[in-house]
Amino acid sequence: MMPHITVLPQGLQVVAQPGESVVDALRRQGWRSRYKCRRGGCGVCKAQLVNGRVRYLQPVAESVLGTTELAAGRCLPCRAVPVTDVVVDLGAEPLRAVLTSNPVSRTTTHE
Structure with missing residues (x-):
């Protein structure tokens, strides 16, 4: 089963392919979110x-996403694989x- 990604505050929902990051799933389905390096190095x-x-399929630098932030639920969508x-x-x-x-027909929005 492929995971669904719901993006707030818009309520947009997309499906991630196996091993696909949140940003890559959005891009594949025609959406762009805030990112810069796409390698987990900048934190944008x-x-x-x-x-x-x-x-995370590759290690994320502590200087970009520290253990305190991880514990608080922060993530790097460019590297985060659902x-x-x-x-x-x-x-x-x-x-x-x-x-x-x-491709709006492939996405669902929730109010």
Whole structure:
């Protein structure tokens, strides 16, 4: 079963492929969230993991995402691979459609 990713505050939902990060799942389905390096080195994408579990296929530097932040539910969506269905709060910066014909039929929004 492939995990569902729900993105707050928009309520957008996408499905992650096996081994796919949150950012990559969003990009594959026509959405862009805040990120810069996509390697977990800058911390620009840092978000709140509201629910669910993620894992990191590669180590994340303590200087970018420390144990205190991890314990508080912070994650790096550019590297975070969902293990279960997850809810991620990206904060005030909205998702942007990167395709002119965004595949809305493959996503579900929740009010």
